[in-house]
Amino acid sequence: MLLKEIGEFGFIKKISRGCLIRPQNILKSIGDDAAAFFMNPGDVTLVTTDLLIDRVHFLRHRTTGFNLGYKSLSVNLSDIAAMGGIAREAFVSIAIPGDCEIDYLDMVYRGMKTLASEFGVNILGGDTTSSKADLVINITVIGSVSEKEMLCRNGAQHGDTILLTGFLGDSQAGLHLLSENTPETSKGLEGLINAHILPKPFLKEGQFLARQRCVHAAIDISDGLGSDLGHIIKQSNVGARIYHKKIPVSKNLAKFCTHFHLDPFNYAFTGGEDYILLCTVPSDKAKRLDKDYRKRFNQPLYAIGEITDSGKIELVQANGQIREVEPSGWNHFKTVEKTE
Amino acid sequence: MLLKEIGEFGFIKKISRGCLIRPQNILKSIGDDAAAFFMNPGDVTLVTTDLLIDRVHFLRHRTTGFNLGYKSLSVNLSDIAAMGGIAREAFVSIAIPGDCEIDYLDMVYRGMKTLASEFGVNILGGDTTSSKADLVINITVIGSVSEKEMLCRNGAQHGDTILLTGFLGDSQAGLHLLSENTPETSKGLEGLINAHILPKPFLKEGQFLARQRCVHAAIDISDGLGSDLGHIIKQSNVGARIYHKKIPVSKNLAKFCTHFHLDPFNYAFTGGEDYILLCTVPSDKAKRLDKDYRKRFNQPLYAIGEITDSGKIELVQANGQIREVEPSGWNHFKTVEKTE
Numbered sequence: 244m245l246l247k248e249i250g251e252f253g254f255i256k257k258i259s260r261g262c263l264i265r266p267q268n269i270l271k272s273i274g275d276d277a278a279a280f281f282m283n284p285g286d287v288t289l290v291t292t293d294l295l296i297d298r299v300h301f302l303r304h305r306t307t308g309f310n311l312g313y314k315s316l317s318v319n320l321s322d323i324a325a326m327g328g329i330a331r332e333a334f335v336s337i338a339i340p341g342d343c344e345i346d347y348l349d350m351v352y353r354g355m356k357t358l359a360s361e362f363g364v365n366i367l368g369g370d371t372t373s374s375k376a377d378l379v380i381n382i383t384v385i386g387s388v389s390e391k392e393m394l395c396r397n398g399a400q401h402g403d404t405i406l407l408t409g410f411l412g413d414s415q416a417g418l419h420l421l422s423e424n425t426p427e428t429s430k431g432l433e434g435l436i437n438a439h440i441l442p443k444p445f446l447k448e449g450q451f452l453a454r455q456r457c458v459h460a461a462i463d464i465s466d467g468l469g470s471d472l473g474h475i476i477k478q479s480n481v482g483a484r485i486y487h488k489k490i491p492v493s494k495n496l497a498k499f500c501t502h503f504h505l506d507p508f509n510y511a512f513t514g515g516e517d518y519i520l521l522c523t524v525p526s527d528k529a530k531r532l533d534k535d536y537r538k539r540f541n542q543p544l545y546a547i548g549e550i551t552d553s554g555k556i557e558l559v560q561a562n563g564q565i566r567e568v569e570p571s572g573w574n575h576f577k578t579v580e581k582t583e
Numbered sequence: 584m585l586l587k588e589i590g591e592f593g594f595i596k597k598i599s600r601g602c603l604i605r606p607q608n609i610l611k612s613i614g615d616d617a618a619a620f621f622m623n624p625g626d627v628t629l630v631t632t633d634l635l636i637d638r639v640h641f642l643r644h645r646t647t648g649f650n651l652g653y654k655s656l657s658v659n660l661s662d663i664a665a666m667g668g669i670a671r672e673a674f675v676s677i678a679i680p681g682d683c684e685i686d687y688l689d690m691v692y693r694g695m696k697t698l699a700s701e702f703g704v705n706i707l708g709g710d711t712t713s714s715k716a717d718l719v720i721n722i723t724v725i726g727s728v729s730e731k732e733m734l735c736r737n738g739a740q741h742g743d744t745i746l747l748t749g750f751l752g753d754s755q756a757g758l759h760l761l762s763e764n765t766p767e768t769s770k771g772l773e774g775l776i777n778a779h780i781l782p783k784p785f786l787k788e789g790q791f792l793a794r795q796r797c798v799h800a801a802i803d804i805s806d807g808l809g810s811d812l813g814h815i816i817k818q819s820n821v822g823a824r825i826y827h828k829k830i831p832v833s834k835n836l837a838k839f840c841t842h843f844h845l846d847p848f849n850y851a852f853t854g855g856e857d858y859i860l861l862c863t864v865p866s867d868k869a870k871r872l873d874k875d876y877r878k879r880f881n882q883p884l885y886a887i888g889e890i891t892d893s894g895k896i897e898l899v900q901a902n903g904q905i906r907e908v909e910p911s912g913w914n915h916f917k918t919v920e921k922t923e
Binding site: 278279280281287288289290291292293294295296297298299300326332334336337338368369370373374375376377379381383385390393 | 619622627632639666672674708709713716717721723728730
């Protein structure tokens with residue numbers, strides 16, 4: 244079935260089902276000029292938006308609709324997670340080329356709804372239109388967090404310990420496997436591919452970190468450790484020293500790198516799209532935080548280095564030598580374009 | 584200068600200037616994972632989003648950047664106006680093809696900022712990315728309105744008078760002139776072209792109507808009178824009767840239609856993109872409302888008919904005969920595509 248067969252309003256009706264998960268305090272969702280709802284008084288409202296385009300962020304003909312929808316929403320929820328917020332309402336704009344099947348679009352929304360449902364997020368509205376060339380998806384997510392708990396990029400302080408909530412580089416290695424399209428080498432490495440196509444937002448972890456009141460700064464790793472840590476040090480007016488041997492690398496990535504004779508550090512440092520959280524905390528509170536975090540999530544926090552006053556990122560290499568590293572990472576206009 | 588020369592962050596820095604117009608209560612704008620700000624307790628938060636794509640909603644090579652930016656924001660503000668709300672924060676996502684000049688993009692943002700500044704709207708964040716083919720703009724606007732004043736589509740009641748805040752059809756006639764590209768016929772008809780390229784959102788008018796507490800339903804005319812009145816009658820479970828001779832037609836449109844031997848009603852009924860407001864009020868309050876409105880805006884409200892219980896839109900033609908009309912209008916997937 245093609246979209247032109249059911250028309251715009253038919254399509255909206257079709258996608259509306261299952262969108263309202265938490266109807267309390269919602270006055271208007273899909274169907275009016277704008278969505279309307281109450282926010283809790285005293286709360287900070289968080290808004291994030293991401294635009295994803297065929298042939299730039301994904302390859303429509305090589306990505307399932309479900310995975311595309313899931314990841315499109317996940318990258319937005321990850322931004323709310325990085326602020327320590329609760330994700331509340333999502334707004335989805337989509338531009339659809341003439342040859343795009345309804346079934347595919349249906350799966351796009353099913354991917355979104357699956358994730359939205361898991362985190363209690365409403366898809367409250369959006370826009371649908373046609374496109375002459377590429378499939379385009381823009382998602383805006385509104386969240387909230389109490390003022391005193393909000394995690395920002397600009398609070399890192401000299402002496403802070405730098406912590407990560409998970410492994411780095413898996414997503415980039417997964418992309419590598421998908422691009423090479425070699426099923427035999429992928430065997431046993433499905434975890435890497437999943438890290439790339441179905442990244443989980445660390446919302447509950449972000450909220451936990453925010454509630455502890457000891458985190459000075461936080462960001463999600465979307466562009467790569469170098470780039471995102473670069474944002475922290477620039478906005479906090481500090482520096483950072485990280486240790487090659489402390490970078491958390493999954494067993495899957497280690498296996499993958501052995502197979503391809505690659506250095507996992509390169510994937511971890513520049514890869515991006517891992518969507519784990521990076522935060523900085525006073526060094527005397529890092530251990531206690533790690534302990535509480537393990538108790539809550541049954542996972543450790545990985546300490547990878549400390550905040551300095553150098554104004555740059557220094558890497559302590561395996562041999563003990565210190566090297567200054569450029570905060571390189573994903574840049575939409577300067578580098579070769581990335582596709583899934 | 585091309586975008587690749589200054590890079591993504593250079594571009595963001597460039598467009599950030601002048602975006603924060605009302606900094607009170609803003610905790611985070613461009614530069615963090617999400618924007619963060621306080622909403623007034625008790626207020627309803629309104630959110631609207633519009634996705635605009637080259638060759639569908641506009642023709643980049645035939646539209647100035649300023650006009651494109653201005654209109655992209657205006658259509659969103661119009662949705663907030665239709666709810667009686669105050670527009671507060673805007674979020675702009677933009678996907679940029681490789682051959683797009685910085686100067687053009689700069690003018691796009693200048694157009695947005697000009698309008699944003701007029702209505703006290705912050706551009707608080709967004710996303711920038713590359714595009715393989717078309718320029719894409721997605722804008723999300725967050726507004727607020729008190730619960731008791733909010734204007735919705737579903738409140739129209741049998742017996743209500745249907746009122747418009749301005750002329751219909753000018754925008755569509757302007758598009759016609761632009762498409763024909765005949766400067767000599769456009770002479771003296773610049774008002775029509777302006778109605779199409781620089782539509783004003785009726786924000787102050789919407790807020791005024793909301794405060795009167797007598798408006799039962801409202802919508803902005805984006806898809807055409809037929810289509811948008813169709814939304815009102817469907818969601819309110821009523822019907823409508825409108826009068827051919829009461830449809831407000833500007834002198835410019837009358838002149839244009841005489842020149843081209845066209846019926847202004849067709850432009851008014853199906854044209855769309857006028858972004859005036861349509862509202863329904865109890866018939867015994869329509870006169871008083873019109874009087875107060877004139878006093879405030881020095882403009883009349885145009886009564887074009889009444890709400891019925893017929894479940895359909897009836898048109899009383901010039902000869903007095905009643906004809907049922909289909910709520911036709913702009914549909915992104917069913918009709919020939921519209922371009923500026």
